[in-house]
Amino acid sequence: MAMTTAAALTRYADLPALIGLMEGDEKHKGAAHSTLDVVWVLYDRVLAVTPGTADDPARDRFLLSKGHGPAAFYAVLAAKGFLDVPTLRSWTAFDSPLGHHPDRVLVPGAEIGSGSLGHGLPLGLGTALGLRARGVHRADGAEPRVVVLVGDGELDEGSNHEAIAVAGRLGADNLTVVAVDNASSSHGWPGGIGARFEVEGWTARDVHGRDHDALYEALTRPHPGRPLAVVARVRS
Amino acid sequence: MRDTFAATVNQAMDEDPRVAVVLAAISANMFRASAARHPGRVIDVGIREQAMIGVAGGLALAGMRPVVHSYAPFLVERPFEQIKLDLGHQGVGAVLVSIGGSYDAAEEGRTHQAPGDVALLDTLPGWTVYAPGHPDEVRGALEAAVPGDHPVYVRLSGTANRTALPVNGRLSVLRTGSPRSAGVVVAVGPMLDRVLEATADLDVTVAYTSTVRPFDRDGLSELVGAAGNADVLVVEPYLRGTSAHEVAEALGDRRHRQSNLGVARDREVRAYGTPAQHARAHGLDTEGIAKAARDFFLV
Numbered sequence: 093m094a095m096t097t098a099a100a101l102t103r104y105a106d107l108p109a110l111i112g113l114m115e116g117d118e119k120h121k122g123a124a125h126s127t128l129d130v131v132w133v134l135y136d137r138v139l140a141v142t143p144g145t146a147d148d149p150a151r152d153r154f155l156l157s158k159g160h161g162p163a164a165f166y167a168v169l170a171a172k173g174f175l176d177v178p179t180l181r182s183w184t185a186f187d188s189p190l191g192h193h194p195d196r197v198l199v200p201g202a203e204i205g206s207g208s209l210g211h212g213l214p215l216g217l218g219t220a221l222g223l224r225a226r227g228v229h230r231a232d233g234a235e236p237r238v239v240v241l242v243g244d245g246e247l248d249e250g251s252n253h254e255a256i257a258v259a260g261r262l263g264a265d266n267l268t269v270v271a272v273d274n275a276s277s278s279h280g281w282p283g284g285i286g287a288r289f290e291v292e293g294w295t296a297r298d299v300h301g302r303d304h305d306a307l308y309e310a311l312t313r314p315h316p317g318r319p320l321a322v323v324a325r326v327r328s
Numbered sequence: 329m330r331d332t333f334a335a336t337v338n339q340a341m342d343e344d345p346r347v348a349v350v351l352a353a354i355s356a357n358m359f360r361a362s363a364a365r366h367p368g369r370v371i372d373v374g375i376r377e378q379a380m381i382g383v384a385g386g387l388a389l390a391g392m393r394p395v396v397h398s399y400a401p402f403l404v405e406r407p408f409e410q411i412k413l414d415l416g417h418q419g420v421g422a423v424l425v426s427i428g429g430s431y432d433a434a435e436e437g438r439t440h441q442a443p444g445d446v447a448l449l450d451t452l453p454g455w456t457v458y459a460p461g462h463p464d465e466v467r468g469a470l471e472a473a474v475p476g477d478h479p480v481y482v483r484l485s486g487t488a489n490r491t492a493l494p495v496n497g498r499l500s501v502l503r504t505g506s507p508r509s510a511g512v513v514v515a516v517g518p519m520l521d522r523v524l525e526a527t528a529d530l531d532v533t534v535a536y537t538s539t540v541r542p543f544d545r546d547g548l549s550e551l552v553g554a555a556g557n558a559d560v561l562v563v564e565p566y567l568r569g570t571s572a573h574e575v576a577e578a579l580g581d582r583r584h585r586q587s588n589l590g591v592a593r594d595r596e597v598r599a600y601g602t603p604a605q606h607a608r609a610h611g612l613d614t615e616g617i618a619k620a621a622r623d624f625f626l627v
Contacts, residue, residue: 149391197419203389205417208409214379215414218350218386218394225348225368226391251410254379262371 102171104132110167114183114190125164126274126301126326127241131156133307134239134270135172140230143173146201150230153203153219157212158243158272159193166190166199174201210249213269216240217255220267220319239268239311244285245276253288259319260293267319268311269294272301274326289321301326329484330427332463334358336470337395337425341366346393347474352380354398355427381407384422385414393423393474399433400426400442400483408448416452421479423470429459430566430591431606432486438598443591446540447570449481456480457541459517459565461489465538468495485565486603487518499535499547504554506531510625511559511585512551516540516571519563519612526618530625531556540564543571545578558584561624563617567591568610587624589617 101110107128131154135141139152156165163183169175175190182188189198193207204215220238229235242252259267271285281288286296295315299306301324310322334355340347341362349359351372363370371387373379377398384394396403403426404411415422426445433440449455456478458469466484472495473480493500499514502524509531515523520536527534533551537544552558560575568590575586589611597609607613611620 195417205413208413210378211382211410211413214382214410215386215389215418217379218383218388219390220386221368221371221383222348222387222390222392225366225387226345228390251378251382254373254376255382258373258376258379258383 101177102173104136106171107132107164107167110170110177110180111163113177113180114163114166125161126243126272127158127161128164129302129304130241130270130272130307130324131165131168133304134311135168137308138311139239140234140236143201146174149226150228150236152236153216153238155204155206155212155216155219155238155240156194156202157204157206157216157240158209158246159206162190162192162194165194169199169201175199209246210251212240213242213252213255216269217259217264217267220259220264221262224264224266235266237266237268239270241270241272243276244271244273244281245278247271247281247285247288248277248279256289256294257292260289263293263317264319265315265317269319269321270311271321271323272326273323285323286321294319294321296321296323298323298325300324329460329463329466329488330355330358332466333397333425333470333482333484336467337474338362340470340474341369344393344474346391348387348392348394350380350384350387350394350396352377352398352402354402377402377407378410381410382414385410385418385420388415388420388422389418393477395423395425395474397425399428399440400445401428401440404445404448404481405442411449412452415479416454421477423473423480423482425482425484427484429483429485431597431603434603434606435600437600438596443567445483445566446481447567450541450570454479455541456539457483458495458538459483459540460485460495460538461517461520461536462492463488464492465495469538483517483566485518489518489520493536493538495538497539497542497544499537499544499551501533501535501551503532503534505533506556507554508556509533510627511557511561512548512555513621514548514560514562516562516564519565522612522614522617523563526614527621530621530627532621532625540571543574543578545574548575548578552579552584558582559625560584560586561621562586562588563612564588564590565612568593585624587620589620
């Protein structure tokens with residue numbers, strides 16, 4: 093079968109097909125990925141990073157901490173030109189850069205290797221503090237931001253709560269966490285996930301995780317002096 | 329050694345804008361002046377060792393050179409998965425500097441002791457490990473480590489040898505045995521002075537290193553080749569036999585014998601007291617080393 097040209101597969105509507113290249117041709121399954129809409133909105137509308145600026149110290153950074161189910165992430169990277177579309181077909185092969193958990197050394201555009209839960213937020217905090225200590229800014233004066241995606245189940249890991257406390261206390265407002273909440277935590281979060289962040293000095297916002305405009309608004313409204321947590325609720 | 333560590337790193341912070349210090353409350357007072365001089369480059373995360381290593385990994389990803397410091401059990405053992413993943417797997421490095429190795433914190437008990445630190449790091453690829461035997465060697469190790477990018481562990485000790493030796497990655501020969509000598513003794517870090525004393529009346533070559541990894545296999549091979557017997561006794565200040573596989577690799581091309589002294593693997597010494605008392609309990613005092621050497625070299 094002839095490969096569709098990569099240039100054509102650049103839209104949100106193409107993501108299920110791209111995911112299908114990895115997971116098989118089940119389009120409804122592809123669209124069901126809990127992280128799909130968040131990752132798309134980030135790369136499409138929020139983050140200042142392109143394949144051309146992937147090594148720029150002043151780029152925005154997206155850290156997929158919840159490394160499970162990375163097909164949606166790989167699909168977005170492919171749609172945005174970080175990855176070649178044909179590479180998706182090699183998914184999980186021995187010599188493929190694309191495994192069930194992303195490896196930053198192998199995947200163009202991946203900022204961290206993840207899979208073991210609870211590592212992305214401390215790494216993201218360190219990255220945010222490092223960029224600030226170096227005084228890194230873009231030409232327009234903007235400070236690069238660091239966005240970490242975690243899952244609500246992942247928040248079970250105590251390492252997250254170490255980083256949440258430190259980030260809040262240090263006022264790392266160049267750090268954003270998107271917590272994709274599909275109610276998969278074993279024991280739940282009474283009072284809500286956002287409250288865990290707010291009490292530590294973060295700004296927390298709660299949005300529907302499939303609503304692109306609501307995600308965009310929550311991710312871009314200013315939050316001076318406080319890191320930002322966006323809780324994105326999804327059903328699956 | 330801790331004072332030399334702080335002085336060396338504080339100076340490095342003044343000279344190199346990449347250098348950042350990450351702490352978990354321990355020794356924070358030694359970096360207060362640098363914290364004031366260099367905002368954002370001394371990060372005390374409080375008593376949160378997972379975040380300490382994770383933040384260090386993030387700093388390295390952002391182009392900084394993190395120096396991370398705590399007691400050995402809280403620096404290496406508690407956040408070991410962070411060391412494996414947030415540094416190694418990300419392809420970035422940091423300089424980890426520990427105190428309290430083995431039984432230096434004798435009065436604190438087992439919770440503050442980590443004789444397995446070097447053996448644990450030995451399960452990960454790419455680490456350079458220093459066990460300095462003198463404060464000047466601490467400076468040498470840090471001056472080699474801090475300008476780089478790769479992962480380095482510097483294991484400070486509460487005991488020191490009388491004289492510093494070069495930190496150049498190679499075995500230094502302190503005493504050369506005759507062509508008919510009984511073999512070679514390798515002393516690591518703070519073990520040197522007592523090894524010299526313990527083996528004073530033996531015809532052996534005594535060599536020293538504070539660079540534990542990469543181990544100087546070629547140097548050992550050469551020294552053993554010149555000795556009367558291919559028998560090697562390694563005296564290390566941490567878990568017994570930590571470098572046994574290095575000796576086996578170095579001498580894999582010939583018949584040889586080896587013996588290893590270090591902190592006992594087969595039992596927990598459930599006692600307080602002083603480091604000297606613990607050294608005796610593990611056979612790492614001068615008398616214990618002398619007896620083990622006589623037994624091994626069959627004299």
